[in-house]
Amino acid sequence: MEMKQLEAFVAVVRHNSFSKAADMIYLSQPTISAHISSLENEIGAQLLIRSTRTVYPTQIGKELFHRAKSILALRDEAIGSIKRVDREMGGEISILASTVPAQFLLPEIIAAFQQQYPHIVFDVHQADSLQVAESLLGYRYDFGIVGTSVSSRHLLTVPFYRDRLVLITPKSMIVNQEELYRDLSSFLRQQPFVMRGDGSGTRTEMEQLLHKQGISVRNLNVVSYFHDTQGILSAVSHGMGISFVSKVAAAAYEKTGQIKVYDLGKQAFTRQLHLVFKKAVVLSPVQKVFVSYLENYFTSATFNRYNRRVETK
Structure with missing residues (x-):
């Protein structure tokens, strides 16, 4: 099992598409397909269900997806411990957020974040708070953002606003x-x-x-x-x-x-708005940088000046 195979598999599951996965990790679609086929042959099980419109993981595929993300995160963490984390770091972060953070907070936060880390791409989806908590226990999203308390022994919450x-x-x-x-x-x-x-x-x-x-x-x-x-x-x-x-x-x-x-x-x-993610997940360096940034963003001098301007209107 090779890292390139896992990268290809994770990208396909994230985007439910071979072509989108190829664009995200800069490989050709035939190469992506070859990586997936060799991975399925090595494991001895079907990992993806291919329909005319989309691609989604089998149950075994979902289990591998969680493990593959952790393996890739550990690899990136090992590399990051040697290399300095800087603005050239790249990757993708998927977020499922409830209405207020999705529409009114995340655009501002992401725009400011990408001033420092322009090569990190965000994939933001919206659902109501109950759906966010339920969906986060699935396989697709890295983080959830909700405005209600989340009671689950499988999830961690980080208050930020x-x-x-x-x-x-x-x-x-x-x-x-x-x-x-x-x-x-x-x-x-x-x-x-x-x-x-x-x-x-x-x-x-x-x-x-x-x-x-x-x-x-x-x-x-x-x-x-x-x-x-x-x-x-x-x-x-x-x-x-x-x-x-x-x-x-x-x-x-x-x-x-x-x-x-x-x-x-x-x-x-x-x-209190919370960032939510699964306890069992190993966060990649890119994800750790975002969590740290979000924790500190709303106490920064920049935001405090912005907030005072809004309140005095």
């Missing part, structure tokens, strides 16, 4: 802020409400915030349900009703004057 919900209203809505802060529950009951769909971390947090105000979803005048934050922001900006969203998600819409934002302070619900 504290977020909170804010109340958003259409820009045309006239709000008596003194009355709003004095009797929030009464205000919420009187307005048409745009609700987040089931399964999201934001929906869970929203219900907890409402519970603190003595309100259940049944007490609200819910006029629509949206299954992503972007949909809620757009609906509110068009005058459909009011809602709660992540503060970081509301910032861009507030800056362009499409909505009004009310920070509820002590009444608000805060949450």
